Every structure is written in C-alpha cells, then in structure tokens.
Amino acid sequence: MSEKLITIATFSQAIEAHVSKTKLESEGIICFIADENIVNMNWFYSNAVGGVKLQVKESDVKRALEILHQKPISVDFVTGEAEKEDEGIFCPKCGSSEVYYEKFSRRLVFASWLLLGIPFPFFKKKWICKQCGYEGKI
Ligand SMILES: [Zn+2]
Known part of the structure; x- marks a missing residue:
C-alpha cells in the first residue's frame, strides 16, 4: 500500500x-x-x-x-420496511393499487445486522396487497 x-x-x-x-x-x-x-x-x-x-x-x-455527510443510512433499509413500488401495479385478486413489494425480510436483515455488523439484504420477492392481504407474485 x-x-x-x-x-x-x-x-x-x-x-x-x-x-x-x-x-x-x-x-x-x-x-x-x-x-x-x-x-x-x-x-x-x-x-x-x-x-x-x-x-x-x-x-x-x-x-x-x-x-x-449525506443523509444517514436509510432507516427503511435497516428495518426492511416494505416499499411501495411504481404506479400501475394492481393486486390480481381485488384489483387494488395498494400493493407493496417486500424487498427484505425484516427479521433476517436485523439478525444479520446484529451478528455480522451489516444489514445484509435477504431478498424475499413477494408482493403484498394492503386491501385484501394477497401475498405472492403479480
Ligand atoms: Zn388485493
């Protein structure tokens, strides 16, 4: 070096x-x-x-x-809160646009943060409908 x-x-x-x-x-x-x-x-x-x-x-x-000096590490990333995706995606069951794509498994991210010191993203790839509770692919 x-x-x-x-x-x-x-x-x-x-x-x-x-x-x-x-x-x-x-x-x-x-x-x-x-x-x-x-x-x-x-x-x-x-x-x-x-x-x-x-x-x-x-x-x-x-x-x-x-x-x-930028904003601190996003709390959303650390807690793995579900993020709302772009417009134009609808629930296949009830047609609601209130669908969320859960990117990370909250618990696993938090556990990895505690154990490894990094909030390692575990991808879940699951859509969740806020209206009817549908979970899965869209
Ligand atoms: Zn729905």
Whole structure:
C-alpha cells in the first residue's frame, strides 16, 4: 500500500465507526478502522487515543466525506420496511393499487445486522396487497 491513509472521522464507539465503514464500502470506498482494539479493550482510552478512527486512502477523502455527510443510512433499509413500488401495479385478486413489494425480510436483515455488523439484504420477492392481504407474485 503506497497511498497514505487519512483519518476522516473519529468515533467514541466502535459500532459508530463500523456503521460509517459499511456505508463507505457500499459506495465502493475501501476504508480502515484504527485504534478499535485499544478502545474495545479499555473504553476510557478512547479519549486518550482520540477515539476510533475511520481512515480512507488520500485519493478517496473527498468522496468519502461527501458520502458521510449525506443523509444517514436509510432507516427503511435497516428495518426492511416494505416499499411501495411504481404506479400501475394492481393486486390480481381485488384489483387494488395498494400493493407493496417486500424487498427484505425484516427479521433476517436485523439478525444479520446484529451478528455480522451489516444489514445484509435477504431478498424475499413477494408482493403484498394492503386491501385484501394477497401475498405472492403479480
Ligand atoms: Zn388485493
């Protein structure tokens, strides 16, 4: 690694650093967490070493800061709330347009977030009608 690493953010909690790291990695930016072990071993060292540092390559600093200053990770993504799709899709049973496409299994996403530290999307591919409760393909 010839490129210099620049600290773009510091966190008092390792988990916060990991949330930001996941966010940057989802945008294709390679990043590193420094001093995490010191902070985990002895939390009051956190102040002494300046917290958990999030570092990126010098050439990625500008983009990384832009991404970090965007809106925080979508709550919808984390909780896996069903998203409403485009207009023009109707329930085959009752004809209602109140249909939702459930992208992620809420529980699995949350479990993976707890266990692996990332909200891994488990695709369910199921339509749900709000009117009659139909579930399945459209
Ligand atoms: Zn329906």
